[in-house]
Amino acid sequence: MPVFDDFVVPECLEKIETLFEDEHILLINKPSKLLSLSGKNPLNIDSVHYRLVPDYPEITLVHRLDFGTSGVLLLAKNKSVNAELTKQFQDRTVLKRYEAMLNGHLENSKGEIDLPISKDKANFPRLKVCRQTGKPAVSHFKVLERLNSPNRTRVEFTPITGRTHQLRIHSQGFGHPILGCDLYGSEHTLAMASRMLLHAIELKFLHPVTRNPMTIKSSCPF
Secondary structure: OOOOOOOOOOOOOOOOOOEEEEEEEEEEEEOOOOHHHHHHHHHHHOOOHHHOOOOOOOOOOOOOOOOOEEEEEEEOOOOHHHHHHHHHOOOOEEEEEEEEEOOOOOOOEEEEEEOEEEHHHHHHEEEOOOOOOOOOOEEEEEEEEEEEOEEEEEEEEEEEOOOOHHHHHHHOOOOOOOOOOOOOOOOHHOOOOOOOEEEEEEEEEEOOOOOOEEEOOOOOOO
């Protein structure tokens, strides 16, 4: 008897916006509250991949964005393109930038968060910071503005590594969880936003065929 995830995602009514397309790649603006790939639970079939496959039968995701994260997402139109782009991600030559709204006021205007990330078997699907067993995870941040009533800070994140949930865990790890984050915030910070306030604003990489530098941007919606 198969075991499926208990969590059922709410219906996402937002459409996928195309940011760039040619015969090799597709870049979209992923809505918040849309899965990148369909879940194991048959009720969680709606996803970026599910919506695009009818028009692009060979489409594959080069990377993923969390369910609650919106913004720039890169897809490959065939296996060879996927392999080339995957290598760029593995070699850490792809530049990713995000914008987020964090709880409270950050003391420093910029800095580095260096907190290793490990599985948390007791609290799946959460991960945790663990200096003994965690994999290296580094994020750079820059404060864009500090807001009051309630106190919160808009930041730009540049993840140097690409661990699952990295920016969510790092925000919590230095005491300023992302507003609307269900896994790594409190009931208070979850209630402060109707969605997770994390958006992928920019992706820089080399085109897998032409080798031309590509910069694709999506303005932050919050």
